[in-house]
Amino acid sequence: MTSIKHVGVVGAGQMGRGITEVCARAGLHVTLCDVTEDRARAGLTGVADALLKAEKHGAIGPEDRAHALAGISVTADLSRLSGADLVIEAAVEDERAKTELFQQLDKVVTNPSAVLASNTSSIPIARLAAVTGRPQAVVGLHFFNPVPAMPLVEVIPSMHTSRATEQRVRAFAAETLGKKTIVTQDRAGFVVNSLLIPYLLAAVRMVGSGTATAEDIDTAMTAGCAHPMGPLRLADLIGLDTVAAIGEALYEEYREQLYAPPPLLRRMVESGLLGRKSGQGFFNYQAA
Template structure:
């Protein structure tokens, strides 16, 4: 089994910053890689803001926040990942981009290290096949916000070795304190294969004039006990990520329940990406709160 103490994270966006925080709060040393200096700064600011929220809610000691921050180094230099034990890739949901990242990681990171992807919908087999270590690649799918949500879906590819599965299983619950479910390597795994058609149906319902955004959301919150309505949830996930997931699921299953509604594309073309852009189905005037 691989004992994991040094973790690399690729992408410090919504998910990567949360994953980096979750790892640093578990006393792991984290090296995060971003695209450019601006993204490095934005990612670190997101972690800082999230830690401040955890302190304000009494979930983290005031004194611990700086120590957590100190365990995270962020850079644009992939060679800084050379000696980590595990890399968690959380870059933009784009297959070509992810395959390029995994090729690069395979060249850069120590050959015994495990590489996992936080992809929401891209088959892990394709990602594993881009490397020369397909036995040490698997899916590790966190939920947003990663420091708070307990669930992690683990997705072994057909090529993933039992040792890799055991190492990641132990790391996920033993070190990060998460609860684990296993899915076959099918697009969407368990949760998104069920969630995405539901979210797309809510967008179609709004687009068709069936009900207002508030009533669609209130219906599922008050009628079904969901913590938030589907349109609020699309804003939280990001319209770009939801569309990317829908496109991959449609490609995998060819089923119309996964077809992306035109309104989703039009909103994205208009820059309405959800909370992270300040506007989605609702307005978020203070983007720094995101």
């Protein structure tokens, strides 16, 4: 298997920054791409801040931090990813946006051995692979937030993904990045979100029906079930828009009501109350 040395990351948001950080810390050359140069540079600033925090906490040394930063370049030009060995899409959780991006990547990534991967939380990989001329080289590579701290990566081959592609990305995640990997069938939500999202939506329904406050629901699960974080703070961390989008994708796939985003969640998203990233969700983060 050809080794992976140059990784392209498309999307400089929270997940893209985390993926960029772990790849750079592993000694890889990373090209971080977003729709504008300013957004890509903002992503690099976020990675730099995270690396500095890791150094202060003793997780990495100053030389490691400097080496990781030196290995990252930023761009708004997708063609800069032409020679990448692996491109990881970490764009907004929207099927149309992702399929359009995969169409573009299929044209600009000219490395014949390149793998095109998606960090999607819920969209079937087959739909993304179908818009390319290389479905055998398309795979799901689902990281979890925060990427540097969370050990799991879901590897999702579609029906067309070659065994060699699957083995290559699994070895990359496990051996190069030091992650724990699982392989899951290409079904919306995969393993983690198929289990997690109904739980989060049930907590939202409890708030909407007045069963208990968000604070009390979270306390019930942390103090009563030993969960490290309550479902509503977790939803805020993920992003309420992302939770709603995953719920929609799961509902479209399975048509089961437990996956349908409840009205309260829809209204919060429509009102821009998205959780931590907007400063307000089920909890207030303005002063955090």
